[in-house]
Amino acid sequence: MNIPSITLNDGNRIPQFGLGVFLMPAEETKEHVAYALANGYRHIDTAAIYGNEREVGAAIAESGIARDEIFVTTKLWNSRQTDAPAALAESLEKLGLDHVDLYLIHWPTPDFDNYLQAWHDLEQLRSDGLTRSIGVSNFHQQHLRRVIENSEVVPAVNQIEVHPSLGQFDLVDANTELGIATEAWSPLGRRADLDDQVIAGIAHRLERTPAQVILRWHIQRGLIVFPKSSSPERLRENADIFDFELTADDMRAIDALDAGNRVGPDPETFNRR
Template structure:
């Protein structure tokens, strides 16, 4: 098993920098797939209320027999529940079957609702309990962070954003890091679109690695938390092995140069879906 690096958040807690995401994993398959991920060696699992598979994640954790303190579990607040975040958090915690959640995120800002600052204040109160170890945001752009921080008592520990070689969101990532907010990448492979980039395939041949391993190693080299997903146990293990690949400065720069503004997900400036 590759040794996954640990990253320390701004409140002092640590998490495995390479985790496992369950976005679009069907609820009926989630327990099996997460059990396989845990067996492969993942100890950081990322889910969300909107994925409707929290219960499957919880069942896999219970079935694994792993000590709770060895696991790092993230879930997220649905957009349509920003007005009742404490209740939504409790629903997620109970669906997971956990006494506490390691990280709870506001899933999207949905600026048209005008509720994300109120939701953050509610999360701060939840953070004051012993039921969540860290709170953060997802899909927050620079202006959303400015508005949030203007009235915040707690700086988010994490901002989970779409980030991959052809869509790096350098401005958002730089702002987060300057504020002590860890950057977490979802769609880290560009939903597969970045795997055939010349710089990636060249490094994969040179390192006798898969293109996915090269991209994940690039994320790790930048200090980014990364949560690839796969339904294949073999691919799960391959992705986890990216932790053993070390890229040099020139290698990193060759992948940095792939930036092309290729967003594959929604735009946080305008996204309005309720997720209910």
């Protein structure tokens, strides 16, 4: 599988496509991650709150693939923003790893206002070699500016909700201007995105699935994407997006589907601990 990679602002490289394990039951995770790795996936995105880090780590350990060939991301949960070193130590123990490739602050949780302290701890964790890159998730422009103005390290990544009905064009542009790579979570959006007639028409013309068309749209925008799938057939299908291109007209037509429709919480108001 010939998956392109992107160079982050710290010089590390990240595969542009991978597997997300959000809402993947722990008892199923090991099998699905193992299958993905056996079929060419080399980027796995998990988080402490997902409850499946241990199973991700077991699949990696049993894969026979060299550690430096697999890019592993996990995330600092909201209740641990004042306790990041211990939180990462727990994640590493569950993953069975001595470092992760990317560690993210999961949400800004503005009501608690701990994300700047957490970021300073992540800077030290990177210096200590416990994570190769550090970044954030669900941060808006004002959160990013505050981090950058009060620290030495610019986040390598901002992982945000992006799909055709939530294009996030302004935030993606802001990330790019700051030298921050954008990762898209919930890349296929609601079922309505997959059923949209514009996407269906493009898929029919190209003899592709709607999911492949949407994932290709992300790739051509320069985003990093990791759809979740528990189906072996879908795992293979999702990754089969690197031998075709959408036209400029196709890209504009999908861009026009943006309607501000969120699948997940609004980072401005989400403060769950």
